[in-house]
Every structure is written in structure tokens, then in C-alpha cells.
Amino acid sequence: MNYELMIDTFPKLLEGSYITIQLVTISLFIGLFLAVGMALLRLSNNAFLNFFAKTYIFYFRGTPLLVQIFLIYYGIGQFEMVRESVFWVFFKEAYWCGILALTLNTCAYSSEIIRGGIQSVPLGQIESAKSTGMSRFLLYRRIILPIAFRQALPAYGNEMILMVKATSLVSTITIMDITGIARLVIAKTFSPVEIFIVAGLIYLTINFAVTRLVSFCEYKLTPHLRYNE
């Protein structure tokens, strides 16, 4: 076990964590907005919208993220039509392809989580809201969504951790995140175990921070469950 190598590699891998954190935050942020929309589509009574949402979720939850990443990066890049269109500015960059894949993926999973949250809002609250004459929009904004988010927080925390881990897969399309840099260093030093251990420790730390963040949010959002302190 080459400890010097591990200590030397640590700062190099830490540089990769900037990209990792960027990828996670951007994809989770955009993905969350899309997920709320997708959850509403899934719950809608319109057969067409419902079908679209169901198919989307089915596809993105049923295939591995790696396949989705490769399809977006290599698969789409194969077509002349795409390469000559205005979209190429986007698909050309591995970074944007990575974010697209991660966002679409998290949207599917998050929408199921949010849907679970929405469906667990006690019926009584919805009824009383309707009885005071709230419009659908107000109902969602004031009652359903806040409660849904709070109910969904533990499951969404899980999803955030899964996303942090998922970013490691974009290293396969030339993005230099923690895993990408780790592979580069291993290619020079031929010591995979030591380097991957350091990379693993960095991921663990990031995930630990995320878990703490989620616990803090849960604490702040449930004052009604805390009795006199």
C-alpha cells in the first residue's frame, strides 16, 4: 500500500471534485423542476400526457445510466443531421451531454419520488383547502407541494446521493471529474487500488456532507414534530 502515492494524488483528485459538484448541482436543480412537471403529468387525467410521462419514466428507470450517457454522446453524434444543425453546439461538448443525461435520469426518478409525496398528502387537507375556495393553482402552491416536498425529503436525499455517485459514470465520455482524473493517474502509476481508495474517500466525504445537509433540512421543515425543547 503506497501511502506516499495516495497523499500525492489527493490534491489532484480534489480538483476533479469541482466538476463533480458542478455536475451534481446543475443536474439536480434542473432535474427537480422538470420532475415536478413530470409528476404532475403523471398524475394528470389526460391520457396522452399520462402516457408520455409513464413512457418517459419507464425508459429512464429501466435502462442503465451508462447506456443513456453513451446514446446521448456517441449515438447522437453519429448523425450528420445533428452535426450540421444548431443543436451541435450543445451536443458537441461532453460536459453538456453529461449534464443532459444526468438531468433526464434524475428527472425520471425524482418525479416518482415527488409523485409519492403528492399522493401522501392527507386528503383532509386538500378537502379543507377546496372548501375555502382555493383554485387548483393555489391548492398546489400552498398545500400540496410544500407538504409533498417535506414527505419526499428522505427519499429525495437518497436520490441526491445516487446522483453524486452517478456523476462518476460521465468519466467514460472524457469528462475529467474525480473518477476521470483517477483513471488518468492510474494510467501513469499502475496502482489502481491506492488511487481508487483515495477517490472513494472523497466521494464518501461529499456524500456525508449531503446526508448532513438533508438531515438539517428535515429538521428545519418539521418544527411541528418537535415537542417542547
Add this chain to the structure above:
Amino acid sequence: MELELLALGDNGWGDEMLRATLVTLMVSLSAMGIGLFISIFGTISKLSKKIYVRILADTYTTVIRGIPELLVIYLLFFGGSNAVMSLAKLFGYYGYIELNAFVIGSFAVGAISGAYSTEVMRGAFLSIPLGQIEAAKSVGMNKFLIFTRILIPQVLRYALPGLGNVWQLTLKDTALIMVTGLVEIMRQAHVASGSTYSPFTFYVAAAFLYLILTTFSNRIFNRLESWGNRGVRRE
């Protein structure tokens, strides 16, 4: 999309993709089995009264669930043979032990699957109404009897939805063992798309094959859940 590339037989990659699907299925089954085996020990440890046993099991699940699966697989792939060989050295065996890609892949995904299964089983154990256990104790059942007569039969019913999720996860994680050289769906698609310079065709085919596997798994698990919930009154 060039469909003739997917033809069966020697001129197309279709038969290789189907064979790879079989490999994916076998690896997933083995990994799930290994994971369940690990989860039994993991759950018992987590619910144990001895704190060091709990800490050991907690470290296992936290670490495996906290680092990317790709890293776990790389670590077990590159470090696993070393570990097995060091272990063998303790017994005086100095040769090279090579474990074939299937075994390494199954164990790697199995270790990941085991961590998630442990959490699911733990949740399932804890959701068995305490009253039943108290009643069993009051009748004079010892720990072993309580375990086999009360806990195990009911645990499966509570664990099934969670285990269904773990199975889906395991199925999709097998895509990552392409790095060990095992020819499962992802690696086959990768090799084929490289040789023919047609990534779209093969990755769409791969996605399609995975969707078939997940759909069938969903059906089977739904059946299992109805079977598990037979005779249970809806509250």
C-alpha cells in the same frame, strides 16, 4: 439505424447481443443471490446488541452505498485477486489464483447489492409489529424459534417491494462490469459499436434489451408481491 447489423448468425451481431443478455441475466441472478446471502448476516449484525458488530455492518453499508458503483467494481476487480491471493498465502498456497470475470463480476455487484438488501431487510424486520414478538416471548419461544417461526415468514412480505428495487438496481449495475471484460450487454454493445462505427444502433439495442429484462422482472415481482400478500386483510 442499420438494422442488418443486428442480424443473427455470423454476419450480424444479433446473436452475440442475445448471448450477452443471457450473461447479464446470469450475473444479476448470482449477484442478487450473493447479496441476499450477505444481507442475512448484515441484518443480524445490524440488529445485534454488540456494538462492534453493529459498527462493522454499518461501515459496510455506508461505504458501499456511499462510493460510486464503478469504483467498487474497479476496487474489487483490481484489489480482489490480490486479497484472495494474500488469503491463500496464509494457507501456504503461492500460485496465481485467477478468478474468471463472471465470478469477479458477480461478487462485485453482489457486494453492492448486499449493502442495499441489508437495508431493505433491516427495514422489513423492524416493521414486524412488536406485539407479535412480545406474544411469542410470552409463550416461551426462544430466539431461534422466534426467528424462524415469526420473523422469517413475514419478513419476505415486507421486504419484497424493496427487494424488487434492489433487483432492478442489480440488473442495471451489471452494465458497469463491462470494465472487467465480461461480455455482458454493455460490453458487447461497446465492442460492436466500435467495430462497426455505429454506436446508435447498438446502444439502442442494448437499451431495448434492458427494458425487456426490467419489464419481465416487474411482472414477476408484482406476482410475487400478490402471492406474498395473500390472505392479508387490507387495513
Add this chain to the structure above:
Amino acid sequence: MITRFFLTLMTVLFLAIPMSFAGDWSKIKIGTEGAYPPWNGTNAAGELEGAEIDLIADLCARMNAECEIVAQDWDGIIPALQNGKYDAIIAGMSITEERMKVINFSQGYANEPASFSVMKSSSLASLKASGKVNMDSLDGASTALIDALKSSLSGKVVGVQGSTTHENFVKQVLGDTVTMKSYDTQLNLELDLIAGRIDALLSDKGSMEEFMATDKGKDVVFIGPNLGGGPFGAGVGAGLRKADTDLLKMINKAIDEARADGTLAKHFTKWFGKDISM
């Protein structure tokens, strides 16, 4: 459910039992990539084929050994050797000092220069392919060629396959003047060149010529000088573990024999169209 899991458990344990250990070299496992034609590629029937695949069959016959070829991703090809997944690497691997620190190499059996490639339509195509540079002995003319390369490529995106001598060259010689992208396989690298995601790529000429002969690669051209020596290593050889000195002797002897009766040259001429053996 319990029976299923016990069955798979038994299957797994059963499959783990074929553990062999190296010692007598009557059965040898050779590792290769399978994604680097014409050195080693995979055809539509799923079989490995290429100059090195033929070479392996030849050498094993000479060593009176039964050989099994194992495919492995390039990234992990050396660690897998260390772990005993196979006994030798024959995968277009160049003999470099860095690699010699961790593994042994047989004598070189082939040597192919490297070159930058670009799309015919790119502005870089004006730098015509000419000249040879040996990085071990840089004279005035060579340095001028390298400088011309550097200034043309300055600010561009250059692709290489990861963990290769080409990656080392770009990092060492071009350094920060270019943006380097590392790919997992040669074939994905080529795809991104035609997709326009990279402006140029650096790889050996043999595999690029194979690509240029296909429909997709017909618009790719070489630029700049043929590059060899220095970070590119001293030819392509078989990689072996440090401890297996007896196998090393056997392979070297077999390569000598193959060279002496001309079959070495024959294998390479068949797949490369020219003799690149050494």
C-alpha cells in the same frame, strides 16, 4: 425464492473452483484488447481477429502451448496481468521505460510510427504529412518539424486513447498548448474526430490506415511527421509479469524463430498491407 438463491450460490461457488496456477507453461492465457484493428479487433461473428491474433496462434504453436485469448479493456490491461487474469499481454503495447518498471517486455516484434490525423476539410490539413522524427535523437530538422506541429495545433483539441504512449507524448511535448481528451478506445476516438468534437488525434498509423479505408474514415488524412522513439517507446512487445522469466525466454525464442523463417513479417503484411515487424 430460497431454492433459487441457493441454486445461484452453488453455481457461483462451482464456477469459482476452476482456479489454475501458472508454473508449467503448457496452457498460457494471453490478454488482448479486441478494439484495436488491425492489431486486434473483433468481427461480426464476435471473434477476435487481427495481426496479433494470428501471431499469438503462431507463437503458441512454437511454444507447444495451448493458448487461450482473453479480451480486456485497455485501461486495466496491465493491472489485470498483475492480478493473474492472463499471463502475457499482446495488444499493440509499446515498450516504454515507465511500463518496464512494473512489467517485463519480450523483444519487440513490430514497430509502427505514430502520426497526427485530421479531417481533410480542417484547416490543419495544410500541414502536409512529411518527415520522420525520432524523439530519442532530436536534430535541427526534427525540432523544426515538432515546432511546426506545436504551432499548428496550438489552442486546438487533440484526442488520444487513454493510458497510451500517445497520451504521454501529448502531455509531455504539447502540454498546455492544446486541450487533450482521453478516450477509452481507439474506435471511440476515431468516431469523435469525424464528429468534429476533436480537431486532431494522435495514434499509430497502422490502425488509422485501417480506419481510413472504411467508408466512415475516408475523409481523414495524416499531418505532420512520423513520430517514434522517446515517449513512444522502442517498438511493440509482449508484456509479462516480472516473475515469469521462464515464459519470457520461451516467448523471445518463439519470436526469434518466427522472424527467422519470415512468418512474423507475413502476419503483419497480411493485416497492415506492409511489413512492420522488427
